[in-house]
Amino acid sequence: MSNVKKEQEVMSNAKKEQETMSNAKKEQEVDISIKEAKKILYLTPLHIRSLCRQGKIDAYQDESNRWHLKRSSVNEYASKRDEKKQNHDKRIENDSKQPNIRPTTQACRRIRQKVENDDKLTQEQQKLFLSRLKQYEIDYDKLYLERYTKK
Numbered sequence: 001m002s003n004v005k006k007e008q009e010v011m012s013n014a015k016k017e018q019e020t021m022s023n024a025k026k027e028q029e030v031d032i033s034i035k036e037a038k039k040i041l042y043l044t045p046l047h048i049r050s051l052c053r054q055g056k057i058d059a060y061q062d063e064s065n066r067w068h069l070k071r072s073s074v075n076e077y078a079s080k081r082d083e084k085k086q087n088h089d090k091r092i093e094n095d096s097k098q099p100n101i102r103p104t105t106q107a108c109r110r111i112r113q114k115v116e117n118d119d120k121l122t123q124e125q126q127k128l129f130l131s132r133l134k135q136y137e138i139d140y141d142k143l144y145l146e147r148y149t150k151k
Contacts, residue, residue: 030071031069032068032070032074033069034049034067036069037057037069037074040074041074041078051077052067052069057069057073058070058073105137108136108137112130115133
């Protein structure tokens with residue numbers, strides 16, 4: 001008899017789990033309004049409507065032009081956004097630990113290349129401009145290293 005009771009308990013627990021899972025799925029598929037989405041996403045209604053038009057959030061408009069959003073789509077958008085924000089914060093944190101990265105290096109290379117390929121400038125003008133560019137890089141490096149090596 002005890003085995004039968006255990007089996008019945010297991011079956012009833014399994015049914016309860018299935019019901020809670022199906023209820024959770026139903027909740028996810030429930031349509032919500034812009035006001036409810038606003039509370040979840042912390043965005044303005046205008047921005048939320050824009051996301052719906054772009055197709056980033058599953059939604060539709062009824063006859064009276066009211067938006068109905070899928071709760072699952074809103075939650076998915078919120079989690080993706082939070083994940084992107086965390087990745088961005090990690091990148092910024094990692095970049096601040098590397099003081100040897102110079103953001104002006106590439107810009108200076110482009111300017112140097114344009115000056116060297118400019119036919120309108122004389123040799124003296126090119127030398128003067130390139131020497132000033134080199135001095136700018138040196139000065140910027142000093143400031144950049146001071147800023148990011150201080151504790």
